[in-house]
Amino acid sequence: xxxxxxxxxxxxxxxxxxxxxxxxxxxxxxxxxxxxxxxxxxxxxxxxxxxxxxxxxxxxxxxxxxxxxxxxxxxxxxxxxxxxxxxxxxxxxxxxxxxxxxxxxxxxxxxxxxxxxxxxxxxxxxxxxxxxxxxxxxxxxxxxxxxxxxxxxxxxxxxxxxxxxxxxxxxxxxxxxxxxxxxxxxxxxxxxxxxxxxxxxxxxxxxxxxxxxxxxxxxxxxxxxxxxxxxxxxxxxxxxxxxxxxxxxxxxxxxxxxxxxxxxxxxxxxxxxxxxxxxxxxxxxxxxxxxxxxxxxxxxxxxxxxxxxxxxxxxxxxxxxxxxxxxxxxxxxxxxxxxxxxxxxxxxxxxxxxxxxxxxxxxxxxxxxxxxxxxxxxxxxxxxxxxxxxxxxxxxxxxxxxxxxxxxxxxxxxxxxxxxxxxxxxxxxxxxxxxxxxxxxxxxxxxxxxxxxxxxxxxxxxxxxxxxxxxxxxxxxxxxxxxxxxxxxxxxxxxxxxxxxxxxxxxxxxxxxxxxxxxxxxxxxxxxxxxxxxxxxxxxxxxxxxxxxxxxxxxxxxxxxxxxxxxxxxxxxxxxxxxxxxxxxxxxxxxxxxxxxxxxxxxxxxxxxxxxxxx
Numbered sequence: 253x254x255x256x257x258x259x260x261x262x263x264x265x266x267x268x269x270x271x272x273x274x275x276x277x278x279x280x281x282x283x284x285x286x287x288x289x290x291x292x293x294x295x296x297x298x299x300x301x302x303x304x305x306x307x308x309x310x311x312x313x314x315x316x317x318x319x320x321x322x323x324x325x326x327x328x329x330x331x332x333x334x335x336x337x338x339x340x341x342x343x344x345x346x347x348x349x350x351x352x353x354x355x356x357x358x359x360x361x362x363x364x365x366x367x368x369x370x371x372x373x374x375x376x377x378x379x380x381x382x383x384x385x386x387x388x389x390x391x392x393x394x395x396x397x398x399x400x401x402x403x404x405x406x407x408x409x410x411x412x413x414x415x416x417x418x419x420x421x422x423x424x425x426x427x428x429x430x431x432x433x434x435x436x437x438x439x440x441x442x443x444x445x446x447x448x449x450x451x452x453x454x455x456x457x458x459x460x461x462x463x464x465x466x467x468x469x470x471x472x473x474x475x476x477x478x479x480x481x482x483x484x485x486x487x488x489x490x491x492x493x494x495x496x497x498x499x500x501x502x503x504x505x506x507x508x509x510x511x512x513x514x515x516x517x518x519x520x521x522x523x524x525x526x527x528x529x530x531x532x533x534x535x536x537x538x539x540x541x542x543x544x545x546x547x548x549x550x551x552x553x554x555x556x557x558x559x560x561x562x563x564x565x566x567x568x569x570x571x572x573x574x575x576x577x578x579x580x581x582x583x584x585x586x587x588x589x590x591x592x593x594x595x596x597x598x599x600x601x602x603x604x605x606x607x608x609x610x611x612x613x614x615x616x617x618x619x620x621x622x623x624x625x626x627x628x629x630x631x632x633x634x635x636x637x638x639x640x641x642x643x644x645x646x647x648x649x650x651x652x653x654x655x656x657x658x659x660x661x662x663x664x665x666x667x668x669x670x671x672x673x674x675x676x677x678x679x680x681x682x683x684x685x686x687x688x689x690x691x692x693x694x695x696x697x698x699x700x701x702x703x704x705x706x707x708x709x710x711x712x713x714x715x716x717x718x719x720x721x722x723x724x725x726x727x728x729x730x731x732x733x734x735x736x737x738x739x740x741x742x743x744x745x746x747x748x749x750x751x752x753x754x755x756x757x758x759x760x761x762x763x764x765x766x767x768x769x770x771x772x773x774x775x776x777x778x779x780x781x782x783x784x785x786x787x788x789x790x791x792x793x794x795x796x797x798x799x800x801x802x803x804x805x806x807x808x809x810x811x812x813x814x815x816x817x818x819x820x821x822x823x824x825x826x827x828x829x830x831x832x833x834x835x836x837x838x839x840x841x842x843x844x845x846x847x848x849x850x851x852x853x854x855x856x857x858x859x860x861x862x863x864x865x866x867x
Contacts, residue, residue: 285340286612286628286741288687288771289555290577290588293342294734296330297697297704297759300354301583307760308582308692309736312357312520313423313501314574314589315562319362323566324385326369327589329354331700335386339566339591340615344733345388349380357440357501357560359424368393370426372440374406374419375399379458394457401449401463409441417464418444423560426451427504427535435535436460437467437504437513442496445469446515448536467537468530470499470517476794477526477546477838480518484837487522495519501527501560504535507596513539514547516560520576521584523551524838525559527575529602543843544815548573548592548604551838552825554656554689554767555590555610563594569619571595573604581659582692588737593623603821607810612685612741612771630684631854632656634675634751634770635807635827642672645762648693653768656827661691661766664755671755671763676716680749681774681854685741686710686723688753689767695760704759706735712748722746727757734759745772778856779806787813787847787866794840796866798847799833803858806851811836817846817863 295309311327316339318324325334325342331350334342351371359370369380369390381393402416409418421438428434434453439446446468450461472478480497481487487495501516514529526546530539550558561574571594579586593613594604605623613626620626639650643665652660654675664671677683688708697704707727711719723740726732751770755763784801798811808827811834812820824834839845844867851858 284617285338285615286630286685287340287591287615288612288685288739289590289592289610290689290737291342291591292735292737292739293325293334293589294344295327295588295736296700297695298329298583298586299698300329302698305696306582307695307697308586309734310586311589312576312585312587313560314576314591315358315360316564316572316574316591317360317362317367317562318564318566319367319385321567322386324360324367326358326360328356328358331355332388333385338615345386348389350390351377357423359426361426361428363428366393368426370424372422372424374422397458398460401460403464412444417447420447423500423502425502425504429506429535433535435504437502439502440498440500442498446499446502446513448502448513450536465536467513468499468515468539468541470497471541472497472518474794474841475528475541475545476840477524477528477549478517479794479837480522482522482524483551483835484518484524503562505563506535507602508600509533510600511535511539512563512602513537514563516576520557520560520578520587521580522578523556524549525557525576525578526550527559527561527573527604531600542602543840544601544603544821545840546822546838547594547602548575548606549822549838550575550577550590550606550609553610554658554769555588556658557587558590558592558604558606558609561589566616568616570616570623579658586692593620593626595623597819601819601821603819605821607812607823608825612739628684629773629856630771631773631852631856632769632807633677633681633683633772633774633854634768636829637678638676639768640674640676642670648764653765656767656769658689658766661693661764663693664763667755667758667761667763669756673753673765673768674716675751675768675770677749677751677770679774680714680747682745682747682772683712683722683742683751683770684745684772685739686751686771687740687767687769688735688738688765689769690736690738690758690760691764691766692760693762693764695762697759701759704734705732706738706758707732707756708738709754709756710740711752711754712746713750713752714748716750719752722748722751725756773856774854776855779803779851779853779858781859782809782849782851782861785847785849785861785864787845787864789839789866794837796836796839796845796847797833798836798849800849800861802828802832803851805853806858807853808851810850810852811847812850812860813845813847813866815843815845817865820846820848820860820863
């Protein structure tokens, strides 16, 4: 903005100083970096359905370990792992040795000198170590683990005699206590519990101390969130047999003298995969169920599911919880991963914030007391907005890219460079970030290759005719990588109405986008706080109906609940096309709850509505 020349010199200096102060503040704000779930890494194509010609990228069961000033990320069937210095920029590392079998749900731990890696298995397998994991060099910590005491042989889990345990360890977790003692936790079953045992190490070999100890089982008759199926309504196999409730994904965290044995339930399929915890005074228990469970739960929004992951502390003392989100279009185990800020309250309650969990959040550069303070306040501007594509294949229309459903997508009629997908925001708004989520439609890829990378340009326009650059991912050979869930924070905010994706390159055979998500803020006020909130518990106390009065101008709501009125730690995000009633089936029988609702639109978030009691 220019300044009038008639200002006197003193006034000019004052205004210049104020302008500089405001500009510097804005610039400092914009240099902060943000992220949005799903985590933006180059997920690998799955080879398991090669012979069925079913191709998709996937990532699940995330373990993030901090070692030697960096973070290391391990996923299921990745053929390697990732390294990051800041939890934002991840580089894939191809290891020097890796199992010929798929490495599923690996355990990883750092003892300060070495990073140790262990795969899921139904029989003894090696354990790997590295003193320099950034180089990719892995060595054998032990060539082979001893058999689990009292375990049946592999493939005999349907024949487990009394006094014995299933084969394993599947879904393992390694934990080193403050006294240096190692422990192993494992289990993945709709029948058997999670187990734990102490480990003793000697040069080149390990041994078990005592017998495996059963530590916890699911109790879906008391814990509503442990029931399988979409929104916990159950599901069946093709032969009609009900699918069981799965207990898996053990993870141990010690904090404040307490031991938090975390677990994933009730299964990675569908939207309700979450994490819970039992708490004990020792690494092998006894453990008590936390009545505030689940701790990580994200059944609504673009990213759904938050189960089976890890809990870790970053370099600044902030806690994080990772989890697996579900897509399930090409196969049951087509998934992505999420990372959510967490905390431990002074009384020991563990909580993970998934409120607006797939909207942009700041990556902290210091200690943050309240995880919800990391939400940027940048709202979704693209929900249900008109979309126009340069070409379309069959029924895969452009509007599927703005419906906030990761399981629906637009497919271009052609895949060559220059194909476009345009979103009309309906009015000029302040755009701050864009996320492009690619889908795999008949991709035809099953293994990594040099031509599997992403490049595209984002453009903006005030009138839909004249276009200017907004952001881009180039195809420079030195930096290019695959970006299935590319998140781009703009260097500076841009006022515009139209946002357009211009295609460069992808590795799959078809250009398909499940979400062209635009974030920022519209002009005007946020919606008013919801009124008329009611929370009615059913005869089955695991279930409740939450209702409220529609809020003018809202595009969505967060239903929030918790075991204390000042700790509404759990949330379910819905959009207005869902209505203003939610059947909530994730409650525990025992405690009473407090419930409220907040509304949001493209300008911001309302105050919280009245908190109501649900005994």
